[in-house]
Amino acid sequence: MTEKSPTYYERFSLTQRIEHVVMLSSFTTLAVTGLPQKYALNSVSQFIIRLLGGIDGTRNIHHVAAIVLILVSIYHILMLGYDLYVKRVRMSMLPTVQDGKNALQAFLYNLGFAKHRPQSGRFGFEEKAEYWALIWGTVVMAITGFFMWNPIATTQILPGQVIPAAKAAHGAEAVLAVLAILVWHFYGVHVKFFNKAMWTGKLSEEEMLHEHPLELADIKAGSAQLTVDPAQLKKRRRIYYPVAGVLAVILLLGVYAFATMETTAIVTVPLKNGGGAIYSPQTATPLPTHFPTHTPRPTDTATLTPAGATPEATVTLTPLTYAGFAGPLFQQKCAMCHGTTATAGLNLLTYASAMKGAKDGVVIVPGNPNGSKLVQIQSAGGHPGQLSSDELAQIIAWITSGALEK
Amino acid sequence: MRMIRPGHGRRFLWIMFLILGPSLIALAISMSVARPAVAAANPQPVREGPSSDVCLACHNQQAFQTQLQSGETMSIHIDRTTFDASVHNQHGVSCVGCHTDISNVPHAPGTAKNLREVAIQYSATCQKCHSEAADKAMHSVHQKVLDGGNTDAAVCSDCHDPHAQKPIAQMTKADFANTCARCHNTVFQIYKTSVHGAALIGAGNTDVASCVDCHGVHDIQDPTSAAFRNAIPQLCAKCHTNAAIMDKYGISTDVLNTYVADFHGTTVTLFESSTPDQPTNKPVCTDCHGVHDIVKVDDPQQGIAIKKNLLVKCQQCHPGVNENFPDAWLSHYIPSPDKAPLVYYVNLFYQVMIPSVIGGMLIFVISDIIRRLIDRRRKGAVHQ
Numbered sequence: 001m002t003e004k005s006p007t008y009y010e011r012f013s014l015t016q017r018i019e020h021v022v023m024l025s026s027f028t029t030l031a032v033t034g035l036p037q038k039y040a041l042n043s044v045s046q047f048i049i050r051l052l053g054g055i056d057g058t059r060n061i062h063h064v065a066a067i068v069l070i071l072v073s074i075y076h077i078l079m080l081g082y083d084l085y086v087k088r089v090r091m092s093m094l095p096t097v098q099d100g101k102n103a104l105q106a107f108l109y110n111l112g113f114a115k116h117r118p119q120s121g122r123f124g125f126e127e128k129a130e131y132w133a134l135i136w137g138t139v140v141m142a143i144t145g146f147f148m149w150n151p152i153a154t155t156q157i158l159p160g161q162v163i164p165a166a167k168a169a170h171g172a173e174a175v176l177a178v179l180a181i182l183v184w185h186f187y188g189v190h191v192k193f194f195n196k197a198m199w200t201g202k203l204s205e206e207e208m209l210h211e212h213p214l215e216l217a218d219i220k221a222g223s224a225q226l227t228v229d230p231a232q233l234k235k236r237r238r239i240y241y242p243v244a245g246v247l248a249v250i251l252l253l254g255v256y257a258f259a260t261m262e263t264t265a266i267v268t269v270p271l272k273n274g275g276g277a278i279y280s281p282q283t284a285t286p287l288p289t290h291f292p293t294h295t296p297r298p299t300d301t302a303t304l305t306p307a308g309a310t311p312e313a314t315v316t317l318t319p320l321t322y323a324g325f326a327g328p329l330f331q332q333k334c335a336m337c338h339g340t341t342a343t344a345g346l347n348l349l350t351y352a353s354a355m356k357g358a359k360d361g362v363v364i365v366p367g368n369p370n371g372s373k374l375v376q377i378q379s380a381g382g383h384p385g386q387l388s389s390d391e392l393a394q395i396i397a398w399i400t401s402g403a404l405e406k
Numbered sequence: 407m408r409m410i411r412p413g414h415g416r417r418f419l420w421i422m423f424l425i426l427g428p429s430l431i432a433l434a435i436s437m438s439v440a441r442p443a444v445a446a447a448n449p450q451p452v453r454e455g456p457s458s459d460v461c462l463a464c465h466n467q468q469a470f471q472t473q474l475q476s477g478e479t480m481s482i483h484i485d486r487t488t489f490d491a492s493v494h495n496q497h498g499v500s501c502v503g504c505h506t507d508i509s510n511v512p513h514a515p516g517t518a519k520n521l522r523e524v525a526i527q528y529s530a531t532c533q534k535c536h537s538e539a540a541d542k543a544m545h546s547v548h549q550k551v552l553d554g555g556n557t558d559a560a561v562c563s564d565c566h567d568p569h570a571q572k573p574i575a576q577m578t579k580a581d582f583a584n585t586c587a588r589c590h591n592t593v594f595q596i597y598k599t600s601v602h603g604a605a606l607i608g609a610g611n612t613d614v615a616s617c618v619d620c621h622g623v624h625d626i627q628d629p630t631s632a633a634f635r636n637a638i639p640q641l642c643a644k645c646h647t648n649a650a651i652m653d654k655y656g657i658s659t660d661v662l663n664t665y666v667a668d669f670h671g672t673t674v675t676l677f678e679s680s681t682p683d684q685p686t687n688k689p690v691c692t693d694c695h696g697v698h699d700i701v702k703v704d705d706p707q708q709g710i711a712i713k714k715n716l717l718v719k720c721q722q723c724h725p726g727v728n729e730n731f732p733d734a735w736l737s738h739y740i741p742s743p744d745k746a747p748l749v750y751y752v753n754l755f756y757q758v759m760i761p762s763v764i765g766g767m768l769i770f771v772i773s774d775i776i777r778r779l780i781d782r783r784r785k786g787a788v789h790q
Contacts, residue, residue: 040672046679054684055676110773148669151734152727160733164741165748167669172756176763183767192774279558280592343463383511 008202009219015079020198022072029065030141031178033058038171066145067259073138074251078244086236087228092122095132099125121214126188130180137177144170150261320398322351322405329391330354351405366403369396461501462486476520484569493573504531504568522557529561532568542624550628560589579616580606586617597698613651619644632685635692636678639665642691664738665691687723694719711737 012020033052036045037059052058083089102118103125109117118124123131147154147166154162189195193211197203208216319325330338330348338346345359357363363373370376375396378387387395398404462484464470470483489495494503502508507516518524533540543549543562552559562568565585583606587594597603597617605611620641621627627634643662645651652659665671673688694710695703703711710716716732724731739745741753 037672040676041666046676049676050680054681055673107770107773110770110777112777152724152731155730155734156728158730159748160730160735161746161748163734164668164736164746165752168741168749168752169756172753172760176756176760179760179764180767183764183771187771187774192778277592279589281558281589282587282591386512 007205009205009208009216010201011197011203012201014201017198017201019072019076019079022068026065026069026072027177027181030062030069031174033062033065034171034174035178037062038174063149063259066141067255069138070142070255070258073142074248074255077251078248081244081247082240086233086240090122093128093131095125095128099128103129119213120211121218122212124212126184130184130188133177133180133184137173140173141170141177144173146258149258152262320394320401320404322354322398322403324406326354326395326398326403327351329387329395333387333391355403364399364403366399367401369399372399375399456500456502458489458495458500461505462489465501474518474520474524478521480521480524488570491572492569493571494568496573499535504528506531525563526552526557526561528563528568532562532566536562539624546624546626547628548626558589564589578610579612580610582618583607583616590617593698600696600698600700601702602700603698613645613654615645631683633682635690636674636682636684636686638690638692639671639674640678658738660740661738664736664740668735670735689723693722 032048036042036048037055039045040049040055049055049058052061084091102120105114105116105118106125108114144166147158147163148170151163154166189198195203195207195211197207203211205216208219327349334348338344338348346357346363347353355362355364358373361373363377365371375392377383378392378395465482465484466486468483471479471481473479484501507514516524516527518527529540529543540562548559548561552561583594583597583603594603598607602614602616605614606616621629639662646657646661647659649659662671666675670688674686674690677684677686677688692700694716696708701708703709706712708715710719713729713732716735716737717727717729720727720732720735736746736749741747741749743750
């Protein structure tokens, strides 16, 4: 068993590999922050959005990742210019008719209608398809993203409907891109054959033979590497650097404008009420209060007269009769309840009804104040419409004198 | 063996206790929790004490009134006919059912210094039977304002005169609005002229939103809060996605999903679901349609179906935008060849593009997988 160390061929330079990592990080970030916005009502989306600090946080991350992807695209354009103009490398990524034939042959081989798989050069049709899909996707996303990020500037020139159309395209293109990566890219470089070239930068001779046999043949034949005259290289660099520099400045200014051109809305709509004063009553106070008469409630100052108080104590000019004294007093003090309402059946408003008494018997016994229920209740005190001691003494005198009507 | 057995028995009892104990406690708790809820749903009328007739013998007097410490005169007259027809009387709730502080004659003077205090104090009484409504009211904006020292805030009796309250079933939507109007008259006057208010107050149409439909009844929340604002789309949607109501007036029930599908609506929906208390600067229904002053969208003066009126609304948040800008909003239309054709055809393009591209990729990938499996097996067969 002799262990022969295999020969390796460089496939991607370190800067290309870094470029790939930056691009894949920004792409993934964009997908993770973008798709939940497209499917915002989905509970998984809402979980992700919450995890990223709410919708505003999610959008900020999305915007930063978008700028990173645009910057890496600009870098790619500048490096491509260098490779093509200064180094004059072959445009090995350009799709050709042969790629179409190869794709067909590969499919026919899979179906059993072709004898061999097609042989790939530096880039197979699978890789070219993916590269150009990425270019298409990035252009669509950048343009539609610009429209959504700067709707006011966009509608200065284009009709308003472009904005929702851009949103529709941006979301659908995202779905297309993510699905293409999952189906095409993952199968092509992770499932079918775990291709580590993008990380190690190289492929073994056996892997080259398998994946890029035509390129390997070119390398072996010495026709892959173009030898450039150092003087000419220097001359081309002298032309390319200033051009690329100017282009870079213009593109970077464009990116700056992209990100800062406008704030689409005022910061916060002030919270407001539905208009007008909140408390504006129809009447001064909701409870009715206009009754301009005396207060009927007994006052605390009312003093009580014990039964048997002497009538001599008071002097009155009115005759001690119902009509002259008791009637008006009853009217004033008792009629609230013992009037037409006849609480407990007692109506003191007329002489006849007063003498008739309450439901359960007479209340005034002529000549016998102590036997009269009216005197008993009033003497006990605390009755609503309580008589003053003077008034009670006069009532007692009136009853004592026979409780006459006139 | 004999020595061990009783130990086994005790252990068994312990295990049973550990298993059954918590479940019994849980059962007891669930039953005790369930009970007050039932009681609250069926408040028992108070039938103890003297009948209302005894009180009304005096209080039915027209001019019955008393003076409070503040000098205000308080009518203590209760109209017998009104009280007899009231929901309380009909359910056997007598005067002393609520006026529990009154037990003898003459009545002890109350502690309330003025009319507002009387009303506020008596709210505690309502709670005894109406615990559910009272609990809600305790968390309302009225209660919060009251706790903050503003005694103008409504308490139970401001909306429900306890001596005259009719059964709620006998009240109309307009009655509710008129009740709110007693304190919120400015808002009511604006509402009365809106598409909702004019239909309700003017034409007696009960399909439209009245105060309580949006603000709720007892647990009324602060409508100027971020939480309330974020919930507005769902609030309007309660009626505006109901085809049974909207079809009568030819109003689209797609208003919510078209709003949610748009940038503004998506954002507000996300705020509502994740951070409901955080204010968002994206518009909700009322920012464009108005609040109490909502008019028909085709109203020639203010209707926002008219582009120049809508532009004014856009400019509230996007100052300086031109007349192209309002078209960025699809006016609740689902894109179609007539309405928003550009959006419609972009969607159509991708509806064809995505399945064909991804489908094509899948067909190739699957054919490739099968071919490789076959090749591997053949190779294995050759090796054998």
